[in-house]
Amino acid sequence: MRLGIISALLEEQAGLVEAMRGAARVTHGMREYVAGQLWEIDAVCVLSRIGKVAAAMTATTLVEKFGVTHILFTGVAGAGDKTVNVGDIVIAESLVQHDMDASPLFPRFEVPLTGRTHFPPDQPLSMRLSQAAHDFLELDFLDAISEGERQTFRLAQPRVHRGLVASGDQFLNDVDRLDALNGALPGLVAVEMEGAAVAQVCHELGVPCAVIRAISDNANEHAATDFMRFVKSVAAQYAFHITRRLCRDLGQAPLQPRSDSAGT
Numbered sequence: 001m002r003l004g005i006i007s008a009l010l011e012e013q014a015g016l017v018e019a020m021r022g023a024a025r026v027t028h029g030m031r032e033y034v035a036g037q038l039w040e041i042d043a044v045c046v047l048s049r050i051g052k053v054a055a056a057m058t059a060t061t062l063v064e065k066f067g068v069t070h071i072l073f074t075g076v077a078g079a080g081d082k083t084v085n086v087g088d089i090v091i092a093e094s095l096v097q098h099d100m101d102a103s104p105l106f107p108r109f110e111v112p113l114t115g116r117t118h119f120p121p122d123q124p125l126s127m128r129l130s131q132a133a134h135d136f137l138e139l140d141f142l143d144a145i146s147e148g149e150r151q152t153f154r155l156a157q158p159r160v161h162r163g164l165v166a167s168g169d170q171f172l173n174d175v176d177r178l179d180a181l182n183g184a185l186p187g188l189v190a191v192e193m194e195g196a197a198v199a200q201v202c203h204e205l206g207v208p209c210a211v212i213r214a215i216s217d218n219a220n221e222h223a224a225t226d227f228m229r230f231v232k233s234v235a236a237q238y239a240f241h242i243t244r245r246l247c248r249d250l251g252q253a254p255l256q257p258r259s260d261s262a263g264t
Helices: 052-064 123-144 147-152 175-184 195-205 227-252
Strands: 002-007 021-028 031-038 041-047 070-079 089-097 160-167 188-192 209-217
Touching (some): 002 052, 031 052, 041 052, 041 227, 052 070, 052 195, 070 195, 070 227, 089 123, 123 209, 175 188, 195 209, 209 227
Parallel strands (some): 002 041, 070 209
Antiparallel strands (some): 089 209
């Protein structure tokens, strides 16, 4: 297998490129792709930048130009439900574009001509990712996140959630809009700006993917407060340690690429 690892921001991928052995850098489409060995598996790391189009282009390039067989998207998200707290981890079980609305021609949220509103990530990869996240919280969390940062962001007992992730080209910081999304999208656990686009690309190309998010805010009027501090001191550590655990697991028992392709 060859794992493509996408993050939207440089800080979200801190440490991964430095940990790569035999790193080779290729610039394509105004992005730098770094290929090498990452904890026993072949990997390509890249920053997509923010938004659905940027993420979709990056995912497509990883598959078509760099030959990745699986894609992992890591980063931060806003909480989609009151039971999800800052510092919790979300593993997507399904992804939807919350700003997709071609009604009345198509139902709200349905991506035209696909017949789908929700795009599922790969179950085996997501299960392995979920186990890596649980192991991180149990074994690595206290060492990875300083006591000062745990106190600042009130990271007492972070949890792992699995559920619906909604993506859109909007930074949500309005509790009324979030409540409306909760009413329209039952089971929502996180809101962000890229994951559903990556899931659609992977669905159409027949490539397994998984999406993991560290919850940085509650998607309300305080969403931007200390956002970059959280990304640098908390989310980046989550991504590094969980990806390391995942890669070591995949190195011991690799997943196989799908034999079927939705794009052919």
